[in-house]
Amino acid sequence: MSLIDDLNWRYATKRFDSTKKVSKEDLRTVKEVIRLSASSYGLQPYEVMVIESQELKEKLRPACWNQPQLEEASAVFVFCNKSKVSEHDINEYVKLKTQTQGLKVEDLKGYADFMVGKICKQDEAWQSNWTARQAYIALGNLLMSCANLKIDACPMEGFEAPVVDEILDLKAKGLTTAVIATIGYRSKEDQTADQKKVRKAEENLFTHL
Template sequence: MNNLKALNWRYAAKKFDREKILSDEKLNILKESFNLTATSYGLQPLKMLVISNKELQAKLRKHSMDQQQVDSASHLLIICIEKDVDEIFIRNYFERVKHIRETPEEIIKPFQEYLVEDFRTKAKIEIEAWAINQAYLALGTLLTVCATEEIDSCPMEGFEPEKYEAELNLQAKNLKPVLVLPVGYRAGDDIFSEFKKVRRPLEEVIIQID
């Protein structure tokens, strides 16, 4: 499926077919896509939970405004931000750069020290807001890949993060859930799949400067 056809096919699924489960191959594509998404400085202040336990999905539905997609989906993806993006986190990133790219220390060090100092001066709430922005970048990547792979999805902000944290013991993992993405295959009786897309005309949203 080409990109535009895929994006026109995509919609926010309101109801999933409980009997249709993503293959390991499809699931691995989503995992790899999440890991390959763009993030600021390449720091990846994110982790993603992949849940297929139906009892757990049913519990999480209670903390998701009772949205049926949460437990009817094949899998529930939860995008979380790291709570501590600190000096250790940043230095670990540059160690990976040195290991993978074999970049000399003298080339890496100036930018490494700049980032360490920059993040040291930021308030925790500012770093959290920055990390949440990275989560939305990852969500965009996942939605696009889902569309091209003909995997249905439904991006969600409507859930109770604190209750997700407690249910999933995310405090122990030092993570904060910020976005939820049920994925799977649309139910045959989901009437929303047949609705025409409602978008502003292209000339209203594109400003071309030649």
């Protein structure tokens, strides 16, 4: 039941209490949750910027539709997806997998070729869309883990990606902003905290076949 209690407790926090900071230990847990997130083929085609610098948070606010969460939150997680997936990325993953699981690179050649064919041969728009989708899985896990740790969070798509990319110098790293999560502790002034959840009825969401 506690899983459902956690999900009822959480809400997309609009105003954070900027005097309250997420502990180093909790921050480490949230990062580990992101690191352990599933991704297609296991490629994890994204990086995550964890921003605690007040100066940088304030610089990002105008690029994020001036939303107050940016400067009031304790930390800002910017999920940055790869703009494209290269054969080098595939080879790096294969190397990591062989080293971790004691395999030979040759054993995974067919698998590597398959990934290259399915991902790298697609056009750039497809690739960027696909890598962003992988980042959203990690975002979902962040939201769940924060609720479990009683840390408030707001998932955010309200930003101008080219401006955020520029501020964080993402283009040079082959990255672009997929989605943002601000985390911290709700302010007493946040009037949205007590609003009832708006969700579809079960019968409108699920079909049992």
